Amino acid sequence: MRLVDRYLLRELLIPLGYCLFGFLIFWISFDLFAEMHAFQEKGSPAGEIVWYYVIKTPELLTVVMPIALLLALLYALTNHSRHNELVALRGAGVSLGRISLPYLGVGVVFSLALFALNELWVPKTVEASREILHRSESSQSALGPGRWQSSLSFHNARAGRFWYIGAFNLDTYEMKSPHVSWQLPDMSNRSLIATNALRTNGCWVFYDVQEFVYLSGGKFEDNPSPTRTNILAVPEFAETPEQIKSEIKINRLKSIKTAKEAQLSISEIFDYLKLHPELSRDSYALLHTQLHSRLAWPWTCLVVVLIALPFGAASGRRSAFVGVASSIFICFTFFVLLRLSLALGTSGLIPPWLAAWFPNVLFSAVGIAMTARAR
Structure with missing residues (x-):
């Protein structure tokens, strides 16, 4: 690794650590206010609330990581640009593409980490946090120890x-x-x-x-x-307990009331599709949009690198707060487009793959085009 790469990474990782911690605390505080009424109703002790958010941290990180990376990148790039460090590097013959390599590497690492979180930990931690939140439900306590799901129907269409x-x-x-x-x-x-x-x-x-x-x-x-x-x-x-549990999650996903509590891994979606080869139009649109969304979301971390480069590397002496303002605007625009696109895909108005991948492709194309112009 070249000296300049180590310098750029060091200047990025410091604000990235602060942004990750700060946004995580913000999201926990926001969620705590939203769930405070539920905690008060069941008289949850402070220790249980703390443990609830320890378990919920992987789920919150899936939202926080792309936002924190975007803000840290814009802050670091704006600082470099304000001190004419990028101009000096480019004057020394280092292209903007070469300068961006360590940032792209961080984006790839974050994307892989986010994929692993979504696939390996988030579905389990969502279930565990949901159990803490609903632990005192009397309808389940009479059945015995453990977590119970009542009145379940399960259809193995293949068999x-x-x-x-x-x-x-x-x-x-x-x-x-x-x-x-x-x-x-x-x-x-x-x-x-x-x-x-x-x-x-x-x-x-x-x-x-x-x-x-x-x-x-x-x-x-x-x-x-x-x-x-x-x-x-x-x-x-041949039905396995895991397949039955995935059926429970799919049923939650179809319910407006509990849809936000459902977190499915890619393997769980594939298991469900194997057991249900013939789906209704609505179920097909819902599940395939979810499947493509699970595949597309981790690569948002790489997309934010592509979109941050031209915004942050623009020449001129600008305040670092310009990077903060830019990140807020970019995040708002991206999330609005993402939610709109997923809603259209879930309703069957556009193909599921297009609904999930369109925001990533659009923002990546815009970022690459703007970076090419900045050269």
């Missing part, structure tokens, strides 16, 4: 099985009052109704089971009598 679950434990994967129905090759229908079920060694085991068989085209009285058994293992049920 043709319908699951109706009275309550599902998100931690132990225990089921209360499961009811599974599917069609056999001879067109007869089979149903299992049990008191509870557990996942053991990769196999669903049902307890206190009643089994019903309904013959195709026959009269009701011709159907065999239901059989009853204490324990029944059904290895052919």
Whole structure:
């Protein structure tokens, strides 16, 4: 690494650290005011609130990282420009493209880190923070220890099985009052109704089971009598607890009230699409827009580098506060365009890939064009 690269990185990383910390504190404060009523209603102690925001930090970082990087870049570049350091470098034969390499490297690292956060940690921490926020709900406390989801329906379209679950434990994967129905090759229908079920060694085991068989085209009285058994293992049920949990998240995503609580990883979306090869138009638009959004959002960190270069590297003695004002304007414009684009994609008015990638492509193209003119 050249001496100039180390200098540029040092001058960027210092304000970047301050911006990350400052924006994180701001977002936590903003969220605390929004959730204060819920904390007061359940009488949450200070320790629980602190732990809630420790768990929620990865989710907040996914929003804070691009904004902090943009502000730090504009601040650093404006400072360099104000002291004519960029002019001196360019006069020494260093192109603006070469000057931007360490910044682009930081953008790529931030993009990969943001992708890892979204895929590996954020879905889990969102569920954990949601559990803290709703821990005192009486409807779930009567079911036993752990986190419970009541009244769940789950359809495996590929295998043709319908699951109706009275309550599902998100931690132990225990089921209360499961009811599974599917069609056999001879067109007869089979149903299992049990008191509870557990996942053991990769196999669903049902307890206190009643089994019903309904013959195709026959009269009701011709159907065999239901059989009853204490324990029944059904290895052919390939549905995994993770797939059932993804179904819960998808249902939240479809609800206006709980949509903001749903955070899906790319693998969870793919699992759902495998089980539901034939989706309605609305579900297709919603899920594929979410999928492309998860792929596109991390690269926002690289986009902000491309858009910050021409704004921050413009020649002239300008105040560093110009960089702050520019970052506010750019962030506002980008987020408005992003929300509008995703709304159009979710409603099916534009293709999902275009809805997710259009803001990134547009701002990248504008940044590259303005950088080329600045040369």
